[in-house]
Amino acid sequence: MLSVCALLMYLLGSIRPFAETGKFANNAPTVIARAQATPLSTNTPAPAPTQRAPRTRIAEAPIQIAQATIAPTLLPEDAAATQTSVPAQATFDAVATRAHVTPVPKTPNPDRAINKTTNFLLVGTDTRTADPNWTPNTDVIMILFLDTANQRAAVLSLPRDLVVAIPGHLAFRINAAYHYGWDKNSVEGGINILKQVLRDEFEIRIDHWALIDFNGLNKIVDTLGGIDVNVPCALSDTIDEQAFTIPAGNVHMDYLTTKRYVQSRYTTSDTSRNFRQQRVVWAMAKKALSLNAPDRVPILYDQLRASVATDMTLMDLVSLVPAIYHLDFQNHPERLHAQVLQPPVVYPWVSSSGAWLYMPNYDLMQKTLDDLFDAPQIAANTASPGECPAQAATPVPTDIASPTPTP
Numbered sequence: 001m002l003s004v005c006a007l008l009m010y011l012l013g014s015i016r017p018f019a020e021t022g023k024f025a026n027n028a029p030t031v032i033a034r035a036q037a038t039p040l041s042t043n044t045p046a047p048a049p050t051q052r053a054p055r056t057r058i059a060e061a062p063i064q065i066a067q068a069t070i071a072p073t074l075l076p077e078d079a080a081a082t083q084t085s086v087p088a089q090a091t092f093d094a095v096a097t098r099a100h101v102t103p104v105p106k107t108p109n110p111d112r113a114i115n116k117t118t119n120f121l122l123v124g125t126d127t128r129t130a131d132p133n134w135t136p137n138t139d140v141i142m143i144l145f146l147d148t149a150n151q152r153a154a155v156l157s158l159p160r161d162l163v164v165a166i167p168g169h170l171a172f173r174i175n176a177a178y179h180y181g182w183d184k185n186s187v188e189g190g191i192n193i194l195k196q197v198l199r200d201e202f203e204i205r206i207d208h209w210a211l212i213d214f215n216g217l218n219k220i221v222d223t224l225g226g227i228d229v230n231v232p233c234a235l236s237d238t239i240d241e242q243a244f245t246i247p248a249g250n251v252h253m254d255y256l257t258t259k260r261y262v263q264s265r266y267t268t269s270d271t272s273r274n275f276r277q278q279r280v281v282w283a284m285a286k287k288a289l290s291l292n293a294p295d296r297v298p299i300l301y302d303q304l305r306a307s308v309a310t311d312m313t314l315m316d317l318v319s320l321v322p323a324i325y326h327l328d329f330q331n332h333p334e335r336l337h338a339q340v341l342q343p344p345v346v347y348p349w350v351s352s353s354g355a356w357l358y359m360p361n362y363d364l365m366q367k368t369l370d371d372l373f374d375a376p377q378i379a380a381n382t383a384s385p386g387e388c389p390a391q392a393a394t395p396v397p398t399d400i401a402s403p404t405p406t407p
Helices: 002-007 076-081 088-098 174-202 216-224 255-263 270-290 296-307 314-327 362-370
Strands: 118-125 138-147 152-158 163-165 171-173 208-212 227-231 235-239 242-246 249-253 308-310 336-340 346-350 356-360
Touching (some): 088 163, 088 171, 088 346, 118 174, 138 174, 138 270, 163 174, 174 208, 235 255
Parallel strands (some): 152 336
Antiparallel strands (some): 118 138, 163 171, 208 308
16 A cells, blocks of 8 residues: 555656665765857747746756856846746746746635645656766656545646746756755755745645655566556657667556656657656556555565655655545546646747757646646546657667757
């Protein structure tokens, strides 16, 4: 039972193992390289109408982080008057300004569905302990909204390239927010700044959080005896110089296949990868719910405890067991909804520095959050829009830097 609760905190992505010792240490130096500005034509996307306060963010190039254009500092009242119903560059500049303005606290709407839920932040990092200049970014960000009163839940995946205002810094990709706090106070510092960003930018409250150590994925998949994933479209790619193809259909996956399925994005897109991560999370939850061998549960719990950093205590996890079984996802998968932020809620933009970004449409973002429990069920039999883009004829190795990766 504990494994079911823990798996709801489980998240996946292109992350590498923490070191065996000091896996959540904060002693890695912070070095951020500036991206080379490449002359690229900037196609301004459709405006993103909204009346929300300005936000400031900076973009990141495929491997390096692009230099930001810092907007002049505005007084809070001037910043509050700035609207984001402007093209991408102006929105970006407004976001950058807002990063240096103390946000005005907002009174949550008590009638809003996600303000009546228990919300779990699920984070995966791009750990590279072999790199002496490594600092962690969050390449996977999911939020689980648990509404036990109405027997429903929803998972929201945020793209790692989404531009947000990082307090005290600049406009930046959301996957870089974590490392600013991490540099000051390790894991908790990183999580706290990410929680603040979600609250200030999108009015999402976080009650609990969990951060995954990718080291544990192989142990968990092995303990479950593999997982069965509903693959809506075949996937071909090259990772670590190994070409592979995962066929469409109900695929039984071992650890290596699972890892490839959630890592691949260069022949598809980041949106597609977010959907695949949700499918794997659902496959693991289903397998855990169906386990009839009680001896596997404590083993799985021990492995998760060694692989996941979280603010939840054992008693917190135990208290979730009745709620999870009351939801009865195994017999009622339609009660677990899933949403991936994608165009037009977020729209792609290449900055003047050559960085690939997703800019938010704040109005559509809020509507998406309000309608979250109207989203399709997780890992539906039919592919969601954007889940199965056309694949390149020749897979691009993901361990080779690409100047123009897919979003």
